[in-house]
Amino acid sequence: MLPLLLALAQIAAAPPSPADPIEADWRAIPDDELLVMTLRGDRRVVIRLAARYAPDHVANVRRLALAHWWDELSVYRVQENWVAQWGDRTEQKPLPAGVTDRPAAEFEIAGFAPAQRMGRPDSYATASGITADGWPVASDGQHAWLTHCYGMVGVARDALPSTGSGAELFTPIGQSARRLDRNYTVVGRIVAGMQWLSALPRSDAPMGMYAGKEEEWPIVTARLASDIPAAERPHYQYRAADNPRFAAAIARRAHPEPPTVGLGGASVCDVPLAVRKAP
Amino acid sequence: MLPLLLALAQIAAAPPSPADPIEADWRAIPDDELLVMTLRGDRRVVIRLAARYAPDHVANVRRLALAHWWDELSVYRVQENWVAQWGDRTEQKPLPAGVTDRPAAEFEIAGFAPAQRMGRPDSYATASGITADGWPVASDGQHAWLTHCYGMVGVARDALPSTGSGAELFTPIGQSARRLDRNYTVVGRIVAGMQWLSALPRSDAPMGMYAGKEEEWPIVTARLASDIPAAERPHYQYRAADNPRFAAAIARRAHPEPPTVGLGGASVCDVPLAVRKAP
Numbered sequence: 250m251l252p253l254l255l256a257l258a259q260i261a262a263a264p265p266s267p268a269d270p271i272e273a274d275w276r277a278i279p280d281d282e283l284l285v286m287t288l289r290g291d292r293r294v295v296i297r298l299a300a301r302y303a304p305d306h307v308a309n310v311r312r313l314a315l316a317h318w319w320d321e322l323s324v325y326r327v328q329e330n331w332v333a334q335w336g337d338r339t340e341q342k343p344l345p346a347g348v349t350d351r352p353a354a355e356f357e358i359a360g361f362a363p364a365q366r367m368g369r370p371d372s373y374a375t376a377s378g379i380t381a382d383g384w385p386v387a388s389d390g391q392h393a394w395l396t397h398c399y400g401m402v403g404v405a406r407d408a409l410p411s412t413g414s415g416a417e418l419f420t421p422i423g424q425s426a427r428r429l430d431r432n433y434t435v436v437g438r439i440v441a442g443m444q445w446l447s448a449l450p451r452s453d454a455p456m457g458m459y460a461g462k463e464e465e466w467p468i469v470t471a472r473l474a475s476d477i478p479a480a481e482r483p484h485y486q487y488r489a490a491d492n493p494r495f496a497a498a499i500a501r502r503a504h505p506e507p508p509t510v511g512l513g514g515a516s517v518c519d520v521p522l523a524v525r526k527a528p
Numbered sequence: 529m530l531p532l533l534l535a536l537a538q539i540a541a542a543p544p545s546p547a548d549p550i551e552a553d554w555r556a557i558p559d560d561e562l563l564v565m566t567l568r569g570d571r572r573v574v575i576r577l578a579a580r581y582a583p584d585h586v587a588n589v590r591r592l593a594l595a596h597w598w599d600e601l602s603v604y605r606v607q608e609n610w611v612a613q614w615g616d617r618t619e620q621k622p623l624p625a626g627v628t629d630r631p632a633a634e635f636e637i638a639g640f641a642p643a644q645r646m647g648r649p650d651s652y653a654t655a656s657g658i659t660a661d662g663w664p665v666a667s668d669g670q671h672a673w674l675t676h677c678y679g680m681v682g683v684a685r686d687a688l689p690s691t692g693s694g695a696e697l698f699t700p701i702g703q704s705a706r707r708l709d710r711n712y713t714v715v716g717r718i719v720a721g722m723q724w725l726s727a728l729p730r731s732d733a734p735m736g737m738y739a740g741k742e743e744e745w746p747i748v749t750a751r752l753a754s755d756i757p758a759a760e761r762p763h764y765q766y767r768a769a770d771n772p773r774f775a776a777a778i779a780r781r782a783h784p785e786p787p788t789v790g791l792g793g794a795s796v797c798d799v800p801l802a803v804r805k806a807p
Contacts, residue, residue, distance in 0.1 A: 329723045330678055356789070370649045372795040389792070399609055399703035409787040423726070424678035424703070425798045428781060431789040444608045444730035447702070451723035502707060508688040510635070510710040513668070516651040516795075519704045 268497040270523070275486040276382070277527065280475035282307075283485060284314055284437065286335075288324065289467040294442035295485065296402055297524065299384060299435055302395055305352040306404055306436045309415035314473045316345035318416065323465035324449060328457025330423030333446040334405055335468060336416050338458070344416060354412045355434045361386060361393035364491035365499055369514035373427045377517035379499075381491035383524075384438075385517045387430065395435035397426040398518035402437040422447045425518070440485060440524035484527035547777040554765040554804065555661070559754035561586075562764060563593055563716065565614075567603065568746045573721035574764065575681055576803065578663060578714055581674055582634040585683055585715045588627045588694035590752055595624035597695065598750035603728060607736025609702030612725040613684055614747060615695050617737070623695060633691045634713045640665060640672035643770035644778055648793035652706045656796035658778075660770035662803075663717075664796045666709065674714035676705040677797035681716040701726045704797070719764060719803035763806035 284296040300307045313319065319336065326334035344350060363378025363386055371377040374387035377396065385396045397403060402420050406413030412434055420439055421429075439446070449466055452459050459465050474482050488495070502515040563575040579586045592598065604617035623629060642657025642665055650656040653666035656675065664675045676682060678700050685692030691713055699718055700708075718725070728745055731738050738744050753761050767774070781794040 327727075329726065367651065369651050372646065372648050372650055372793050372798075373791040374793075425795055428784075428791065428794060428798065430791055447608065448606075448727050448729050450727050505707070512652040512707065512709055514651050514653075515707060516704055519651070519707065 266497070266501075268494060268501045270488050270494050271492075274489050274492055274494060275525065276489050278440075278485045278487055278524070280482065280484070281311065281473055283474035283483070284310065284471060285474055285477065285483060286319065286471040287469045288445055289469060292442060292445035294445050295440050295483065296437045297440045297485070297487065298437045299395060301382070302358045302384065303355040303404075303434050303436050305349070306355055306412070306415045306434050309348045309352060310418075310436055311473060312345055312347045313416055314471055315476055316348075317470070317472075318342070318345055319468050319471035322468050323462075324446065324459075324468065325465045326419075326456060326458050327422070327446075327449045327451050329451040331421070331457065332403075332419040332426060333422050333449060334417065334419035336405070336418060338465070340417070342416075344414060348414055348416070350414050352412055352414065354410075356412075356431050357392045357394045358386065359393075361388035364489075365496055365520075367499070367514065367517050367520075368503060371517060373430060379490040379495070379517065379520055379522070381489060383487040383490055383522050385520065385522070387517060392431065394431050396517055397421055397429040397433070397435065398438075399423070399425075400439045400443050401426075401435055402439060403429060404434040404436055406433065420446055427518070438522070440487075485524055486527050488523040488525075545776070545780075547773060547780045549767050549773050549802070550771075553768050553771055553773060555768050556806065557719075557764045557766055557803070559761065559763070560590065560752055562753035562762070563589065563750060564753055564756065564762060565598065565750040566748045567724055568748060571721060571724035573724050574719050574762065575716045576719045576764070576766065577716045578674060580661070581637045581663065582683075582713050582715050584628070584631040585634055585691070585694045585713050588631060589697075589715055591624055591626045592695055593750055593752045594755055595627075596749065596751075597621070597624055598747050601747050602741075602744035603725065603738075603747065604744045605698075605735060605737050606701070606725075606728045606730050608730040610700070610736065611682075611698040611705060612701050612728060613696060613698035615684070615697060617744070619696070621695075623693060627693055627695070629693050631691055631693065633689075635691075635710050636671045636673045637665065638672075640667035643768075644775055644799075646778070646793065646796050646799075647782060650796060652709060658769040658774070658796065658799055658801070660768060662766040662769055662801050664799065664801070666796060671710065673710050675796055676700055676708040676712070676714065677717075678702070678704075679718045679722050680705075680714055681718060682708060683713040683715055685712065699725055706797070717801070719766075764803055765806050767802040767804075 405417035684696035
């Protein structure tokens with residue numbers, strides 16, 4: 250909220266901080282763990298896939314992308330302070346060969362051993378933190394799960410016991426969708442272009458469903474990076490969390506420098522999970 | 529995420545729940561505690577003012593509105609997953625008579641005695657809850673404060689010790705601005721029309737500042753409801769929290785009916801704070 254010129258001067262003058270990453274903290278995201286969705290108007294949304302945490306649903310997502318299944322479908326639901334959702338609103342388009350309609354549930358993940366633990370209990374869990382490879386996780390001591398933070402990508406589904414195939418995807422665009430934790434499968438998070446979904450017009454219709462083709466925002470293509478010609482393929486890196494720089498970044502959130510009043514904690518959804526284009 | 533027709537059928541068939549408000553739970557918001565801001569395109573944003581919690585800053589906001597100070601100014605900053613901010617980006621427009629440029633800080637509020645306490649510690653506080661009159665609050669045991677949830681309205685300021693006058697206002701449009709708690713004065717919350725701010729195009733410029741007049745979204749008028757002719761004046765009611773129906777609504781968030789898996793808690797920012805037009 251600082252005046253612009255003052256803030257810019259401070260950014261320019263800032264010395265390196267113990268919370269800044271070093272080069273070794275940046276690790277490559279594999280090409281087959283990046284989904285590049287281009288919306289009308291050359292709006293590119295880049296999704297990192299949670300291949301280690303929801304392998305069966307991510308396998309479906311990969312097959313859907315390799316079959317170019319999302320091309321010419323749309324973002325068809327944008328509900329204020331809730332989610333944007335895309336895919337085939339009719340749920341009539343046949344799924345490509347090899348995509349399982351009802352994969353086993355992956356609402357939870359195996360083990361809870363984050364590289365960084367948040368210092369305070371979470372409103373939705375007894376513990377939370379960030380994995381070494383940069384994913385937000387929470388646990389109740391028995392189960393663990395990826396958290397539905399802003400920009401995470403979940404698998405839409407019918408009523409339980411459906412788990413959804415991964416053809417219909419959504420991302421939280423508001424305060425919190427944490428109450429979806431352990432009830433929906435998380436397959437990724439948006440690492441670039443979130444604004445192309447978060448700033449779409451809201452629909453006042455039930456569940457934020459757009460009225461029809463005129464309101465929908467078309468998907469032009471959705472490709473695995475590994476399926477994009479090498480010369481055009483984007484490469485991204487995530488900031489690894491298993492190092493003291495990351496710990497310092499979390500600590501700075503909880504205990505900022507005076508005169509800013511620190512609150513002694515922060516939500517796992519409020520930890521910056523940095524991603525950059527490979528230099 | 530349910531299919532639309534199934535979800536609509538469920539809504540239509542839902543019997544009254546212990547979490548539903550009764551008529552007596554709806555209480556009038558005084559006309560001088562409503563700020564009605566109309567943006568270009570007849571986009572109406574309605575703000576409930578936190579007169580009891582930040583009286584000096586709300587007094588300023590009232591004087592600014594009565595002087596029609598915001599008319600022909602703009603929303604000039606929209607930063608992805610952070611805030612939308614409005615007022616006079618030049619900070620050159622003289623403030624009306626009676627508006628104090630540097631009111632005493634109102635970062636904190638007197639006392640912490642919410643009508644409903646959240647069952648779990650909060651990531652940013654040791655306790656949190658909802659006041660009888662429907663505001664989210666948190667406390668560390670010594671201090672208490674209104675929380676910067678999505679849609680709350682805060683007072684932008686220069687570097688401390690400035691508190692801001694109330695002329696420049698912002699609202700969180702993303703995951704969380706809770707780390708602003710106790711560092712910025714909260715003067716209200718948006719009770720209608722949030723989508724006219726949350727869906728504005730993001731700016732990639734530093735701090736999300738729009739490039740200039742072409743990008744800014746104009747404010748046509750901003751009026752206290754009490755300053756609007758009676759025939760056109762909107763009337764709103766809030767849902768009071770000092771009753772067992774509200775407690776049941778919070779409990780339902782934390783402990784939904786199976787097969788939905790409950791998480792045993794919810795964030796104070798995830799409690800529905802209902803407001804409706806007076807019938």
